Amino acid sequence: MTSRRVLVVDDSDLMLDVVRSALEQDGFSVTTARSMSELESCDVRSYELVLVDVQMPELFGDDLVAMLRQARCVDSRIVLLSNLPSDELAHRAEAAGADGFVCKREGMDALVKYVRGVVR
Amino acid sequence: MSELRHFRPRFVELASDRIRRSLAAVTSDLSLVTREMHTLGGEAAMLGLAEIAIHAQQASRTASDAAAPAIERQLACARMLRSLMKLVSSVEQTVRRPPSRSVGGTRAVVIDDSELVACELADGLRDAGFVVSIAITAERAVEVVREQQPQVVLIDANLPDVELSTLCERIREHSKAQLIVVSGVPEAEVAAVARRVSAAGSASKLSGITAIVERVRQLVGVA
Numbered sequence: 001m002t003s004r005r006v007l008v009v010d011d012s013d014l015m016l017d018v019v020r021s022a023l024e025q026d027g028f029s030v031t032t033a034r035s036m037s038e039l040e041s042c043d044v045r046s047y048e049l050v051l052v053d054v055q056m057p058e059l060f061g062d063d064l065v066a067m068l069r070q071a072r073c074v075d076s077r078i079v080l081l082s083n084l085p086s087d088e089l090a091h092r093a094e095a096a097g098a099d100g101f102v103c104k105r106e107g108m109d110a111l112v113k114y115v116r117g118v119v120r
Numbered sequence: 121m122s123e124l125r126h127f128r129p130r131f132v133e134l135a136s137d138r139i140r141r142s143l144a145a146v147t148s149d150l151s152l153v154t155r156e157m158h159t160l161g162g163e164a165a166m167l168g169l170a171e172i173a174i175h176a177q178q179a180s181r182t183a184s185d186a187a188a189p190a191i192e193r194q195l196a197c198a199r200m201l202r203s204l205m206k207l208v209s210s211v212e213q214t215v216r217r218p219p220s221r222s223v224g225g226t227r228a229v230v231i232d233d234s235e236l237v238a239c240e241l242a243d244g245l246r247d248a249g250f251v252v253s254i255a256i257t258a259e260r261a262v263e264v265v266r267e268q269q270p271q272v273v274l275i276d277a278n279l280p281d282v283e284l285s286t287l288c289e290r291i292r293e294h295s296k297a298q299l300i301v302v303s304g305v306p307e308a309e310v311a312a313v314a315r316r317v318s319a320a321g322s323a324s325k326l327s328g329i330t331a332i333v334e335r336v337r338q339l340v341g342v343a
Contacts, residue, residue: 014134014163018127055158083162083177104162105173108124111166 004119005029005046009039009064010053010081015104019051019081022108023115039064044074048119051102051111054082054092062096069097077118081111124167125243131167132212135160139205142179146198150190153183153197160204170256171236172207175200207236226340227251227270231261231287232302233279237325241274241302244329248337258282258290266294272340274323274332277303277313288317298339302332 006028008019016032023030031047033039036058044050050068054061061080068074080093080101093101102114138156145152161176179200182193228250232238235256242252253268255261258281265273273291277284288299298320303310307324314322321339323332 012159012163014127014130015159015166018124018163018166021127022124053162055155057155083158083165083173105165105170105177107168107170108166 005031005048006115006119007031007033007042007044007047007050008081009033009050009056009061011035011056011058012053015053018108019111022112026112026116028115028119044068044072045076047076049115050074050076050078051081051115052078052098054080054084054089062092062098065093065096065098079114079118127167128211131163131169132208134163135172135208136205136212139201139208143198143201146194146201150183150193150197153201154180157183157204168239169211169236171234172204172211175204175207179204210236210240225249225251226272227253227268228336229253229255229261229264229268229270229273229297231255231258231274231279232276233257233281234276237276240329241332244333245336248333250336258287261287262290262294265291265297269295270297272300272336273297274300274302274336275319277301277305277310284313285317288319300336300339 004027006023008016008030010016011034013034016034020030020032031042033042052061052064061082065078065080068078077099080089080098081104082089083104086103089101089103102111138160142153142156157176157180161173161180164176165173179197182196182200185193228245230238230241230252232241233256238254238256242254245252253264255264258279275284275287279287291297291299300321300323301310301314301317301319302323302325303313304325306326310322310324321335323335
């Protein structure tokens with residue numbers, strides 16, 4: 001089951017609970033972090049997939065991705081999750097070194113489908 | 121989408137708070153409006169509340185549009201926030217609606233280009249025991265009807281991408297479902313439209329969700 005562990009980073013409690021509920025129903029083990037201090041307590045490398053919201057009050061998700069990649073040498077799959085337009089999100093994901101992105105506006109079904117596709 | 125419905129009461133509460141905070145800050149801190157509406161847009165989108173998501177995102181973009189004069193942004197944002205509050209209130213009404221008698225899993229398809237309206241109708245029908253699918257475009261509607269073979273289809277009279285009569289004909293090519301025309305005009309007007317396309321029934325959105333569901337129940341013979 002460890003290969004199906006997903007970490008979700010978002011400053012919205014509601015969003016974290018909604019994503020956790022949907023992914024857990026699909027059999028994933030989900031950990032959530034709504035702040036940098038909560039993220040600090042997670043062993044990010046131990047997750048198969050890290051979903052990162054872009055617009056958070058403490059720092060932008062793409063900056064967090066760049067930090068995890070460059071300063072922490074995290075090689076887990078990291079994906080941006082945001083309500084931004086897909087072209088902007090694609091640009092941010094590529095620039096930060098993320099493995100991809102999911103638009104919140106595509107809805108929960110699209111997110112679950114995406115996660116199923118990358119976490120086997 | 122239905123399994124996420126239990127998050128809606130919490131969404132309504134949080135969304136109302138975000139809108140109230142934004143309204144309070146609209147003349148002093150548009151960056152707060154930008155952030156709150158962006159977050160609200162994401163939350164609504166993930167819960168399948170597309171119309172709220174779109175309006176929230178528009179409000180966020182308007183608040184952050186540095187090219188527009190501040191006074192114009194403030195006025196536009198205030199207007200959008202008030203509209204959003206109405207949309208959120210309409211979701212709240214569906215959250216509070218009590219369940220009614222079951223109709224034993226009768227399949228229904230709701231066709232409406234407003235996802236919010238479609239979701240509200242679908243929620244009301246599900247509360248009454250129907251198994252409901254939603255389509256927000258004519259093309260998708262025909263596919264869903266062909267796949268689901270419903271007993272009843274609710275069709276918005278004013279879909280932007282197709283004439284009502286054309287869509288009714290296309291649905292009848294694939295299904296023997298009873299068609300109910302739904303519209304935001306008075307009962308007599310929507311009834312006249314329904315007769316023109318030989319639909320089995322009609323319902324006015326002005327009568328409210330409960331009355332529309334009751335009309336559907338009567339049509340399928342369980343009221």
